[in-house]
Amino acid sequence: MTHSDRPLVAYFSMEIALHPKMPTYSGGLGILAGDTLRAAADLGVAMIGVTLLQRQGYFAQSLDSSGWQYENPMPWEIGQYCSELPVQVDVEIENRPIHVRAWKYEIQSCRGNRLPVILLDTDIAGNSDWDRRLTDQLYGGDQHYRLCQEIILGLGGVRILRALGHQDITRFHMNEGHAALLGLELLDESAQAAGRSQFNSQDVQNVRHSCNFTTHTPVPAGHDRFPLDLVQHTLARSDIFENHEVFCCEGELNMTYLALNLSHYVNGVARKHGEVSRKMLVPRDQYHHYEIDHITNGVHLETWAAPALASLFDHYLPGWREDNSSLRSALSIPGEDIWKAHQAAKQKLIDQVNASSGTGFDINTFTLGFARRATAYKRANLLFHDPARLKNLARQVRNIQVVFAGKAHPHDEQGKHLIQEIFQQKDSMLPEVKVVYLENYDWELARLLTSGVDVWLNTPLPPLEASGTSGMKAALNGVPSLSVLDGWWIEGCVEGVTGWAIDHVGESYHNDQERLAHDANCLYETLENSVIPLFYQQRDAWLKIMAHAIALNASYFNTQRMVQQYVLKAYYD
Incomplete structure (x- = not known):
């Protein structure tokens, strides 16, 4: 297999374990993401990773004499592991532009292949103090902070890839639902390419063909859900809710169902988990039918x-x-x-x-x-x-x-x-x-x-x-x-x-x-x-x-x- 005879895959994940000294992961999901990209590099798969920078990491754990956990930030030397790229894009949150820049980390495989990973960063002059902290802490803050992070990952990630010249990506892999808003950016791209200001059902089909989604947990807390009023306030656009078939689930934005609705291939991460997911993520009406396969996880x-x-x-x-x-x-x-x-x-x-x-x-x-x-x-x-x-x-x-x-x-x-x-x-x-x-x-x-x-x-x-x-x-x-x-x-x-x-x-x-x-x-x-x-x-x-x-x-x-x-x-x- 060579890079010239197959399409490029963009792998989006909120957390990716790239190096032991880079605290850009919290646990199993991030470790798996890193192992996936390392294996892709070994195999020569034409893939690029996209994640957030996480300047303060997840957290450093300390236990007191009674065993009670305390959390502390984990700042790290970004320039020691990553190189800044000469591109910036804007992402609109609450009707204001937030500037997003990109850093690159390169995975080097046992066969000498290199696979780039893009880390998105909002700590830029021109952003407000609050906006600059949006790429500080993995899974930190409240629902609003989390939604803003997922907007940056999904919309900002696609825009950064385009700014870097990656127009030929034909598969967007969402590793969990955190990245599902990349589908909104792809819908807007499809509509604009057709000369329309709003996306329609044909755009939905186009996006589905280019996306796949891996769900990782049957635990409810692992599926991000946001009230529609918070989403409308934060995204500052109401047109998406006109398409209830894609964006709305029981009166809220459920990132798992959004990813399901915009993916042509969906999988759980073990045979049993595929069965559990098919029972749990049941179609909500006659317009939806989710075929959920399984690919059992592995380690690098x-x-x-x-x-x-x-x-x-x-x-x-x-x-x-x-x-x-x-x-x-x-x-x-x-x-x-x-x-x-x-x-x-x-x-x-x-x-x-x-x-x-x-x-x-x-x-x-x-x-x-x-x-x-x-x-x-x-x-x-x-x-x-x-x-x-x-x-x-x-x-x-x-x-x-x-x-x-x-x-x-x-x-x-x-x-x-x-x-x-x-x-x-x-x-x-x-x-x-x-x-x-x-x-x-x-x-x-x-x-x-x-x-x-x-x-x-x-x-x-x-x-x-x-x-x-x-x-x-x-x-x-x-x-x-x-x-x-x-x-x-x-x-x-x-x-x-x-x-x-x-x-x-x-x-x-x-x-x-x-x-x-x-x-x-x-x-x-x-x-x-x-x-x-x-x-x-x-x-x-x-x-x-x-x-x-x-x-x-x-x-x-x-x-x-x-x-x-x-x-x-x-x-x-």
Whole structure:
């Protein structure tokens, strides 16, 4: 495939993880976006990324002595990583022009390809102080601030691309609904090209042909919705509401439905999530019909392989970076070599844990890892549903270490209380179970955790896990998962081969509390009867599971395969 024989794809995402020192992401969505662009660069896909600059980042997390979370800005040296481009455009908000400039970051692939990412910035002389802060903080402020950011991303992003000479883009990929207002700019372009001042149904069809949309969550809070009066005031145009078929949903602007209405291809991010999305995002009337496919997420293997594991693959499976599927041959790697590589990665994590917390973790003790955004449905506290049972379990099978990490959204009080609850379990679980909650979960800490623990724990309330990619990163490093059957794990779990399921097949539950009790019981039983005895007493069998996690899961759940599916299904149909 060459750049000259296929169209250009513009990939829009509110957050993109581009470099460990650039806090332009909050978590899984941004990490996935970065991994997607890195894989596209590896494959030579003609793609350009578009996002906001996020001058103050998401936030730096600190925990006080009680485990309560505090947030601080994360300013970074923009010029050290990005170069300013010689273009500016204006975006109208509340009938005033806001000047938008562009910075460029270049992704360099393992094959020498370069992929540009455009970061939009309103901190420009001539803008008001308030307007200059619109590209400061990821997911900051109130609804009005968020809507203004999404106007800059969608409308400003398209205008910047045009100003840079990208007239030939034939696919606009919306990574979540935050970027859906790019469709409004494309509608206006289509109408103007036809000599009309307002868009019509033909323009809608034109735009649909050029857009595709990936939805990432069945959780309502993940779908941005704005009151129509706020939208009309902020956009300062009422003509869009004359087309209720596209822009209005139950008396508000729902960015997910806007993206659905303006896309020719829509997908969820795992097979189960596709099913859930088809049930949740049902047509609202006879004018709408949403066909929702699925493309299961992956991770960028070169980015997430621990140095010791990468060296191991280089020795036994040269070319794995260029052909991720070659990791299916990991079963040929001697088990003891996998173990040595894992121990090297584990020692790095143990050193980090002990340096930051003084907890006294030991490399020879079975270690569980859990690191997700701290929010109620991810149920980070499931392991402590019955603390006495967990302590007794550890006493019988030998000691356990548990590493937690994850940020709560600044407005998520329940998530903050969840962190505090886990944080305060530490002393009561000693000496049988050592627990640590590491501050400021980010890209670099994620690499240590997903490669350094012995088992990756994941406990969401089904069916709210859209995909999840942290367990994929762990599998790449030979770390099996112990997870609820939801998201990607439904596809990746081969019981006792790639990991273990927390599941009572065929069980029915009257409420979430009953489900919680069932899942906790299954978690304890699986740890006690299957996982921990195998780790301590059957090393050869454990090493086979580690090898299968790499061979079966890492060879498939990667962004190289994922991007190839987008190319075939969404970009070049």
